[in-house]
Amino acid sequence: MLSLLWLVPTLPFLGFLILLLFGDRMTKTLVGIIGAGSVGLSALLTMVIGYQFLASPPPDHAFTQVLWTWFEVGGFRPEIAFRLDALSLVMASVVTFVGFLIHLYSIGYMHEDSSFSRFFAEMNLFVCMMLVLVLGDNLLLLYVGWEGVGLCSYLLIGFWYQEPANCTAAQKAFIVTRVGDTAMAIGFFLLVTQLGTLQVQDLMHKAGEMWEPGSGMAVAATLLLLGGAVGKSGQLPLQTWLPDAMAGPTPVSALIHAATMVTAGVYLIARTHALFALAPSVQFLVAVIGALTLLLAGFSALVQTDIKRILAYSTISQIGYMFLALGVGAWSAGMFHFMTHAFFKALLFLAAGAVIHALHHEQNIFKMGGLAKQLPVVFWTFLIGAGCLASIPLITSGFYSKDAILWYAFSSEGGSIWLWMAGLAGAFFTSIYTFRMVFIAFLGEPKGHIHHRPGPVMLVPLVVLAFLALFSGFIELPHNFAPVQMFSNLMDTVFHSHGHSHEEHSSAALEGILQLTAGIVSLIGVAAAYFLFLKDPSKVEKISSTPAGSFLQGFLLRGWDFDRLYDTLFVNPLMALARINKGDIVDSLYNGLASLTQMGHYRLKWIQNGAVRWYAAGLALGAVILLGVFIFT
C-alpha cells in the first residue's frame, strides 16, 4: 500500500485537470462530486497508508518513493521523489482530511456562484501543490509545491476578480510572500553550492558534518530559509498580507489561510530542523519572532470588527505560537499545535462562513448578534472552536497543544521566562478577543436577518471538525497528567529527541503550577470579555471615544500601521521612481539613435528616384571623385 503514495497528490491533480478542461460543461452536482471526491479519495488513501505506516513501520520510520530523476547537471541530481515519515504523514493527513471537509462544505457555500467549477479546479490544484510541498523528498520539489500553493492562494484570493479591491489583496499577498520566497531561493542556492544537494536527509547529514554549530554558513542559510518561512506564514515583518487575504471566499480562508498553506513555514523549519539546530542564534530569533508576532496580532485582533479579520489576526497569532515552539526546540509541540490549530481554525472559519452566508455577506460582528438561537448548530460548533482557540482548560485540544508550547517556552534550553510571559499574555488576549467575537456575534439582541440556513452539506463538516477539535488533544497529554504521548512519540522518529532533555531537570509540580496559571489566565480572559463586551459595553465605548482611545483603536485596527510604514519606506519611493522613469530614461539613447537614422533616411530619400540616368550620373560622379583622389594624393 505504501507504494501508492504517488497517488495521494495525483488524485487532486486529476480532479483539477478534469475540472479545468470540462468543468464548464458539467452540472454543478458533477463538479462537486469530482472536486470533493478527488480530495476525499486522496484523504482515504492517506488514511490507509497512514494506518499501514503506523501498524508496520518501514525501516528508519521513513518510506521514500523515487518516481524518476528530474534532471542531472554537474553532479546535482534532484529526483521526483516522495518521502513519508511521521512529519509528512501528519501534514498530509491534515491537508487531505481537512481539505476534504472544506471541499464538501464549499459545495453548499459556493453553490450560487457562477464560477463554481473554476473554484473547485483551483482548490484541487491547491491541495495537489500542498501535498507536493509536504511530501517532497528534496527542497527543490518542496519549492515547486511552495510556489504552486502561492499561485493558488493568489488565484483564490482574487477569485471574485470583478472587485478591484480583491485583486489588490491578491497582488499584495503574492508580492509580499515573494519577498520571503526570494530569500528562500537564495538560501537554496547557498545550500546547493555549499553542500551539493537539496535532498533533505543528505542535507542535514552533510551540514552536521561540514558546519560547526553557530558557524557563519549555517547562520546565513537558516536566516534565508527563515525569510521564506516568515513570508509564507505571515509572521513579523511580512505579516501584512494575511488580513487582506480574507478577500477570498471563506472556504479559501479556512483551507489556505488558516489550516494549511500558512503553516508551510512551520513545516519548512521543522523539516530542516537539523540546520536550525546548528544555528542557535537564528533559532532564538525564530522564538522571538514568534513571541512578538503573537502579541502584535493578538492586540490587533482585539479591535477588529470584521469576523474574518479577527480570525486572520488570530491565525497570525497562533502561528506565532508555533514559531515560538520551533524556536525553543520543541519541534513536536509546534507540530501538535499545527494539527489542533488546523482543526479548530478551519472549524471557526467554516462556522463564520455559515454565518456570513446566512446573513448575505455580512461580515461585521456588530451587525450580527443573537445568532445563537437562530443558528444553533453553527453556534455550538463555533463555541467549541472558540474554546479551543482560547484554550479553555482540560476539555479542549487547544489547551493541550498551547500548554505544551508554553511549558517548553519556559523549561527547554532555548526557553526563558520572557518567552513564557509573552505566550501567557498572548493566551490572555486570545481568550478576550475570541469570546468578544462569540458574545457580540452570537449572543445579545438579534440584528441581522437570516436569508438562508446552511444545509447538511455545510453542517456535517462543522460537526466533524468540532469533534476533532475537541478530542484531538487527548492523544498527547502533559507528562504530569498521564503517560499518553502518542503524538510526540511519533514525532520523535523524525526529530530524534530534540527538546526532550527537560524531562530530567524539571519537576511535575512546577509544570502543574504553570498549567494552572495558563488555565486561570484563559478563564479570566473569557470573564473579561463577558464583562467588557456583553454585560456592560458602555465602558469600552467610553474608552474608545476619548482621543487617545480612538487613536489606539485605529492604530490597532490598521494592524500597527505596518502598511503605512511599508508604503512610506518601499512602495511610494518605488512608485515615484517608476513615475520618473515612465518614459524609459535609459532607452532614450537608443531611441535617439533610431530617430537620427530615420531623419537621415527621410533627408536622403529623394535620391532614390528610380531614374536610371540619374543613377548613372551618380556612378560617373563617384568614379571622377575617386580618380581625382587617386591622382592628386
Place this chain on the structure above:
Amino acid sequence: MASIPLEVSLFLSGLLFSLGLLGVLVRRNILFILMSLEIMMNAAGLAFVAASSHWGVADGQVMFIFIVTVAAAEVSVGLALVLQLYRRIHTLDSDAVSVMRG
C-alpha cells in the same frame, strides 16, 4: 608604318568614353543609352589595344576580345529587356520606368 603616339590614342579613347557617358546621361531613349554604353565600352577597348601595341604585349589584345564578348552578351540581354519593357509600357523613355523608386 609610323606609329601613332600613345597620348593621341589615349586622348581619343578618353574623348570617346566621355561622349558615351554624356550620351548615357542625356539620352532618354533606352536604345540610345545602350548604344552610348557600347561606345564607352569600345573606348575602353581602344585604350587597351593602344597600350598593348605601345609596350608590345599581347595582354591588351586578349582583353579586347573579352570586351567584345561581354559587349555582345550585354547587348543581347539589354535588347531582351528593352523588348520586354516596350511590351509592357509601350515606350522606350527611361524616365517612365522610375516606378521602382524607394
